[in-house]
Amino acid sequence: MLELFPVSLRLVLERIPAFARETLEEIRIRENRPLEIGYGSRYAFVREDGSLTELGHDAFVPGKEHCRALLERITNHSIYAAEEELRRGYITVSGGHRVGLAGRAVLDKGAVFHLRDIAGFNVRIARARIGFAAQVLPGLLDFKARTIRHALIVSPPQQGKTTLIRDLARSISSGQWHHPAARDWGSRKVGVVDERSEIAASDKGVPTFDLGPRCDVLDACPKAEGIMMMLRSMSPEIIVVDEIGRQEDAEAIHEAVHAGVRVLATAHAAELSDLFGRPALAKLAETGIFGSYVFLTRDGSKVNHRIVSAEEAERQTSRSRLRTIAATPRDAPGAGGAQPEIEGSGLPGQSIVKNRALPVIRSPDMRLSGGSEDA
Template sequence: MLTRVAHLLPLELKAVLERMPGSAQEQLEEIRIREDRPLEIGYAGMSRFTAADGSLRLTPEGAYRPTSDVCRKLLERMTNYSLYAMEEELRRGYITVSGGHRIGLAGRTVLDAGSVRGIRDIGAFNIRIAREVVGAASGLLPKLLDLKRRTVQSALILAPPQQGKTTLIRDVARAVSSGQWIHPAAAGWQGRKVGIVDERSEIAASVRGIPTFDVGPRTDVMDACPKAEGMMMMLRSMSPEVIIADEIGRPEDGEALREASHAGVSVIATAHAYDLADAKGRPVLRRLLEDGTFQVIVELRRTAEGIIHRVVPISLLARPAPGAAREPTSLTERTMIGSIRGESS
């Protein structure tokens, strides 16, 4: 995985990372660079500090510390030597580069009338490495099928950051578009027209409008477009049967999802929440759950055994009668079931 982002790295930083054990390089998920502070990596679900000789350690003592010159060169490379051209991305606190890799930024914000206009004096970077896992949705997709309508149900996928949500919905798009339903009752179903609204260019990793990840033969991508506007543009112009969007949370996102759902389109979206209880604490998500925009909720969690999920039909979330047994609504209340590796649930 290191090879995917090596071209972005200054030579000194690249040399340090290339000295790491091969297993760490292959399973690399994120690189955290903080000016004059210990270099940190995430791989295989773990976090380690990296020394100048490439050795990995649990504590920051003796770790390599990137200099201001290294950080300056890194910023220049990732912005293609033009901070001005990346003004909008800097305002949002991240840059998405070719390949779908997202680089989070932290530093001193520049305000305009109380709103963030950009970030200057950038001193911290988080390079999140995008990866394509064909088959990642194979254990989940059969549980999302709407057998009556011969398509997928509308689903909200919940998980904290870095649990595999984007990887999962990318493969859902590929399978649904290709007609790879992985269910005996769906044998012979045609693939569906899928519209991806890829605000951060992470799902399809489009370059000049062309997806570089396999998102399926009947998939159209609205790249680098705000989700709410993109969903409405898709509905008006591309007649999708399924719309997919990542990391919803703003009121306008909710309105667009609601509009698409009422237009007869299946919607699959992700959101940051530990579980259903957390999601209900977010006003936008709570309203979507209450008004029936989604048919199922998927709680996703990454463990040492792999990425596992739990599917909860919205119909089971109705308030139980007095004295009736309550359906668990949290991964912490019940053993998690299912796996996108294909284990039975």
């Protein structure tokens, strides 16, 4: 992976201490700002000799020439060929490593058309953890159907969702169910829709990560369209997809479920309340699509998991909605004492506060300069 970087940057990164290199998660290059790495859930700046420091002013500072050379390398010296990826704000390089980009967005009719003046890079290191699935897969099994339940893996960024879903795909495709009652089940056909090229890290269509012998990968394809393509052409028994969240993703998952295919997906959220606060995911939950939710948390280099059934998820969200209905701001009149009941509901309500006129706020007239297509 270090071959990705220009020589002067590579020499600095090669000197990073072994303990940090072995758990390296992110490399952040920002033009004219200190070089930073993330490792084992920790962050540090990097000096020119590779040693680590918490002081930014003491660190190696990449310049414009470093950023320009890095951009040339990750786009294979053809920025125009990578236009679509630049528009999405990241480029996935060989090995499944994703390079996030920050710069100036160029707009076309209100939508991001391109990125220019790119001066920030976040290289996220992709790693395979063989055996990660053994801890989680037994809790996702549907013993009656001899396969998995529809499952959604949930966590904030950088908690191990993609690493887990990759190893789950490998285990299922290999028939490694990690449960004594499933020894004679055999393997299943797995279809991976890999929009960001991170799950399989395909090179010219061939996965470079081990996803098992019965896995087909649709690389660099939008999730919703890819799910439908898999259903039409590859007859998968299980579809694996990363980072769902849009309405079209939810609709495609509905199609897959009603076609008799099991779905294994991931999504960004910290808790159930966050998850169900996202409209598309809330709709999936309300229709009972997912039989299990797997929540991941990091404790240093260790990843912990918690499996929540669909029934328990519904109970938790119902209690949360009741607390929201009954909630009263701490500074509202009568907040510290007994609260009146909402008529006919049996629930405590908020004190009635009379409306009052708001003061008029006047601002001095300001001339706005003409806009441009750059934002």
